[in-house]
Amino acid sequence: MSFLLPKLTCKREVDQAIKSVAEKVLVLRFGRDDDAVCLQLDDILAKTAHDLSKMAVIYLVDVNNVPVYTQYFDISYIPSTVFFFNGQHMKVDYGSPDHTKFVGSFKTKQDFIDLIEVIYRGAMRGKLIVRSPIDPNNIPKYDLLYQGI
Amino acid sequence: RPEHRRETARFWRENRAEAALRERCLVPAGEYERFAQALERALAEHQRREEERILQVTSVTYPPRHRPGLRWPRFTALSLQMAADIREAERRQRETVQAALQKYCSFFLNHTQLQPEPELCAGPSDCRPPAGLQRDSPCAAEQPGPSRMQTGPDLAWMESGKVLTFIGHQVGDNFSGSFLGAKPPWLTEEEDGSKQQIGPSYEEFLKHKEKQKLKKLPVERVGANFDHTSQTSDSWLPSFGRVWNHGRRWQSR
Numbered sequence: 001m002s003f004l005l006p007k008l009t010c011k012r013e014v015d016q017a018i019k020s021v022a023e024k025v026l027v028l029r030f031g032r033d034d035d036a037v038c039l040q041l042d043d044i045l046a047k048t049a050h051d052l053s054k055m056a057v058i059y060l061v062d063v064n065n066v067p068v069y070t071q072y073f074d075i076s077y078i079p080s081t082v083f084f085f086n087g088q089h090m091k092v093d094y095g096s097p098d099h100t101k102f103v104g105s106f107k108t109k110q111d112f113i114d115l116i117e118v119i120y121r122g123a124m125r126g127k128l129i130v131r132s133p134i135d136p137n138n139i140p141k142y143d144l145l146y147q148g149i
Numbered sequence: 150r151p152e153h154r155r156e157t158a159r160f161w162r163e164n165r166a167e168a169a170l171r172e173r174c175l176v177p178a179g180e181y182e183r184f185a186q187a188l189e190r191a192l193a194e195h196q197r198r199e200e201e202r203i204l205q206v207t208s209v210t211y212p213p214r215h216r217p218g219l220r221w222p223r224f225t226a227l228s229l230q231m232a233a234d235i236r237e238a239e240r241r242q243r244e245t246v247q248a249a250l251q252k253y254c255s256f257f258l259n260h261t262q263l264q265p266e267p268e269l270c271a272g273p274s275d276c277r278p279p280a281g282l283q284r285d286s287p288c289a290a291e292q293p294g295p296s297r298m299q300t301g302p303d304l305a306w307m308e309s310g311k312v313l314t315f316i317g318h319q320v321g322d323n324f325s326g327s328f329l330g331a332k333p334p335w336l337t338e339e340e341d342g343s344k345q346q347i348g349p350s351y352e353e354f355l356k357h358k359e360k361q362k363l364k365k366l367p368v369e370r371v372g373a374n375f376d377h378t379s380q381t382s383d384s385w386l387p388s389f390g391r392v393w394n395h396g397r398r399w400q401s402r
Contacts, residue, residue: 011383012383015381015385015387018387019377019378019379019381020377022375022377023363023366023370068386069386072386072389073389074392082389084387085370085371085372086370086371086372086373086375086377087372087375087377087387087388088371088372088375088387088388089387089388089389089390090371091390098392100389100390100391100392122371123370123371123372124366124367124370124371125367125369125370126367126369126370126371127371128371128402146393
């Protein structure tokens with residue numbers, strides 16, 4: 001259901017999105033529209049977008065279109081979801097090795113909703129890193145290797 | 150006359166004036182009578198003259214009766230002319246009284262060592278009504294002395310030193326005074342052209358409401374001072390903490 005969510009196609013649009021979204025969590029999904037896990041994640045994002053409309057704004061970004069950001073955010077696995085609030089990057093401790101982005105898809109819609117709510121509350125209180133409420137068993141496992149070591 | 154003698158004696162005693170002068174100040178009865186009569190005659194003459202002038206003015210303006218629509222300007226012309234006449238009359242009266250009083254004021258004050266208040270001469274003349282001419286003129290000594298001393302200090306405060314600046318009679322020939330029925334200036338500008346709306350427009354009002362809502366958010370939230378409208382270059386990248394334990398700790402923000 002990736003056609004339900006707005007897409008950003010170039011670096012300038014991503015910049016614009018990061019700078020303009022105010023007082024709401026900005027969710028940027030980096031991936032490809034035809035990837036299986038991406039489709040799963042996009043489905044969850046699309047179904048929850050309306051309920052979270054007061055707290056979050058969701059955009060889809062194709063990693064082929066923005067190589068600058070793919071390198072800058074060090075996106076090795078797709079889908080990767082990066083969170084921003086008022087132009088500031090938000091880190092979340094999921095129990096996984098990488099706190100700067102969420103790798104993979106969510107198991108249920110409720111997981112995603114809980115995560116967005118925790119990020120929103122933390123941002124309102126001035127926290128730059130929050131702890132994820134999702135059960136660690138539901139977090140996708142991946143190996144974070146430094147340049148193939 | 151005996152009362153006159155007694156009053157002057159009392160006045161002299163109270164103010165401790167020179168006794169020699171007192172005799173000179175006593176007005177003999179005959180002189181007093183003659184003076185009173187002359188005064189009455191002068192007053193009658195003056196009143197006759199004033200009435201004659203008023204009648205002259207009204208007679209001039211009454212004849213044009215065949216134009217009833219012009220009643221308002223006719224009355225105002227009448228009143229304006231009368232106002233000018235009255236002003237002129239007041240001025241002449243003031244000058245006469247002032248001259249007369251000055252003569253006798255200086256005589257009394259210089260020789261009787263009273264409280265030096267030269268403004269008294271100018272004071273009472275301006276504040277008394279013009280019809281009081283006969284009272285102010287130098288007649289019996291018992292009246293001007295004590296009465297003037299009582300009213301003197303008050304009037305002196307009003308007239309001495311800080312004289313109000315006179316900026317001219319504002320209502321001349323034009324009928325633009327508020328009491329003459331003219332329109333107030335803020336209502337006369339009907340031909341203003343474009344109807345400029347006073348106050349903020351609708352969009353500004355909406356923006357204002359948004360700003361009010363923004364103020365209610367917690368102050369310590371992340372990126373509260375982020376400038377959303379700043380123009381950034383093509384190579385701008387957001388602040389992204391490091392992924393690996395590579396750099397310094399502050400770089401991980």
